[in-house]
Amino acid sequence: MQTISLIVPCYNEEPSIQLFYDAVSAVFKTINADTDRYQPEYLFVNDGSSDKTLPILKDLQAQHPETVHYLSFSRNFGKEAALACGLDASTGDLVAVMDVDLQDPPELLPKMINLIENEGYDCVGTIQKARRGQGRIRAFLSSKFYNVIDAISEVRIEPNARDYRLMTRQMVNTITSLPEYNRFSKGIFAWVGYKTTYLTYESQPRAAGNSHWSFMQLFNYAIDGIVDFSDAPLKIATWIGGLSCVLAVFGLLFVFIRALAVGDAVAGWPSMVSIILLLGGIQLFSLGILGEYISKIYLETKHRPKYIVKEKK
Template sequence: MKKISLVVPCYNEEESIPLFYRTVSKVIDSMNTPTPTVTPEYIFVDDGSDDRTLEEMKALHQQFSETVHYRSFSRNFGKESALAAGLQATTGDVVAVMDVDLQDPPELLPKMFTLIEQDGYDCVGTIQKERRGQSRIRAFLSSSFYRVINWLSDVRIEPNARDYRLMTRQFVNTVLSLPEFNRFSKGIFSWVGFKTTYLTYESQPRAAGKTHWNLRQLFSYSIEGIIDFSSAPLRLATWVGGISFVLSLIGMIFVFVRALTVGGAVAGWPSLVVILLLIGGIQLFCLGILGQYINKIYLETKHRPKFIIREEK
């Protein structure tokens, strides 16, 4: 019998945890009917919640101490850190990453498990067909992000791919072997390679609670993903600086030739100010891009832990 570990990051999800456990337990039971096939291991990760999320985890652990475990952070470190902490704690032969809000349908687990066991896949990911309940702006920005990062990066990330996936132990160990502090899991899952396939599904409403991601956080997360898996912004800064330099040379030659043939031009303060602002803006733009990469290097060189565990069982 194989052990399947379920990694479930949680942030202020006190209402969703009991619903998640009951729903997934039914799916696991169906996988063990009529022949026992898998034994579950639940790894809940409390990402510094300020509601009763941890208490709900403890209650489940007390009731099902053999199969339900939890890790609680000292503060909010973010979903990427919660994923890393959960993966580190797993002991299963196969490992699933799932959202606790049940927007990732647990009913796909049996098919995902079959694809790994019978078809030899190392990872079975999921793709959301539609984005119900999202604003048009948010859906447009999300789809635009995948187009941009796949254009800039050598690593292809499937559009609308979810974190929800089932992975073999070898796949998980390889992901955990990557030591970087700045983590973009979707990119890492694609970068490590292995034999991977995807299942598509219709978007599901949240079982309870509300989303904790706003547009600002999603935009910041997207920028991190692009920087972590592409050096194209640095090349863009180089090209912008080079083009600006060439244009300035052309302008200097034009002014010099005009002074020799026509005479000096009347000084124009507005045009001078515009040119200065343009050049200054280009410089700041390029410095900003360079600063983002330097900041990533700075964080890596500190060698700080990706998370701090306050309590675990």
């Protein structure tokens, strides 16, 4: 019998955990209806939750000690750290990444297994057609983010792709071998390559609770993704700076010729001040882009761990 590791990040998800376990267990009963093919290995990663998530995980593990395991962080490190922790701890022949809120339908698992077993794929990802409960502005910005990152990145990231996917052990070993501290999993999954296909499904509502992602967190996540997988912002800053210099030279020539022709050195000072402010703004913008990359280098060079596991079982 082979093992499928299920990596499930949890942050304040106490109402969803039992619902998730029951739903996935029912799917595995279907998978093993004829013969015992796969045994699940549940790897719940408690990302510093402040509610009763950890006690519930402990109770669930005590009820199912052979299949349910948990890893609890010393504090909240973020979903990317939780995914990295789960991948590091997984031992299954196949490894799935899933959200505990059941927006990732576990009913897709049999089809994903079939594609890997019979079609030779190394990874089966998922794409959500639309997101229920997401405002139009957020949905629009999310769509544009994928357009931007696909245009400037060296790898293609499928629009509206979810973290929900099933991968072979070989692919997971490759991902865990990447030592980087700053992680954008969707980009990493695409960067390592391997034969990948995607399943599309209709948006599913949360089983319980509310989303913990704020608009600002999503915005920062998008910035991290762009910075981690493209140097295009640096090139854009270079081109903007070069264009500004060219415009400044033409401006100086205009002022010089105008002074010779008219002889009025006072007129036009408001436009000159505006130009100075514009150039100063461009410089600060360019420095901000450079600072983002330097901050990433700074974090990498400190060699701090991506997460700290306080307890596990």
